[in-house]
Amino acid sequence: MQSLTNRSKMVSNKEMSFVEKLYIPAILGGMGITFKHLFKKNNTLKYPEQTKVLVPVYRGQHVLKRDEEGRENCTACGLCAVACPAEAITMIAGEREKGDEDKYREEKYAEVYEINMLRCIFCGLCEEACPKEAIFLTDRLVPSQFERDEFIMGKDRLVEDVNNRIDITARQLTGKRGKI
Numbered sequence: 001m002q003s004l005t006n007r008s009k010m011v012s013n014k015e016m017s018f019v020e021k022l023y024i025p026a027i028l029g030g031m032g033i034t035f036k037h038l039f040k041k042n043n044t045l046k047y048p049e050q051t052k053v054l055v056p057v058y059r060g061q062h063v064l065k066r067d068e069e070g071r072e073n074c075t076a077c078g079l080c081a082v083a084c085p086a087e088a089i090t091m092i093a094g095e096r097e098k099g100d101e102d103k104y105r106e107e108k109y110a111e112v113y114e115i116n117m118l119r120c121i122f123c124g125l126c127e128e129a130c131p132k133e134a135i136f137l138t139d140r141l142v143p144s145q146f147e148r149d150e151f152i153m154g155k156d157r158l159v160e161d162v163n164n165r166i167d168i169t170a171r172q173l174t175g176k177r178g179k180i
Helices: 018-022 024-038 079-083 125-129 169-174
Strands: 062-064 089-095 108-116 135-137
Touching (some): 018 024, 079 089, 079 125, 125 135
Antiparallel strands (some): 062 135
């Protein structure tokens, strides 16, 4: 028999004994493994009632942060999209109009900002590349969905609510960007 490396391999056609033909040792071996696992501790969690404790450096759902005055930090520089190895981030920059000074910090802002959560590998390179500290990965789980389109998160789902801020100080202190 020839393999892809052009090395020949000797195949033996050894006759099976009578006991091997009955497959009793193989069946008993399989049942032994089953009985061994039967008495081990179960690792399954009953999810709604029990939740797994996440480590402090867990990287979950993304959030686009706002500054103290409620304006978006993102200036659409595109460094997060360039740093993303999975190419999960897309953005379109827009120019700030007169009267929008309370919404955006700079003259340029992200008019469209989308993250494809099916492509994202949660590596954290986007938050490392951001010079304005606009994007962070939180300790929140990405919600499960039934449709693929619902995993493409836009600014409507990524930008934090002004009245319900997301605390990321623990993430800042324990992450690579941290001060410790």
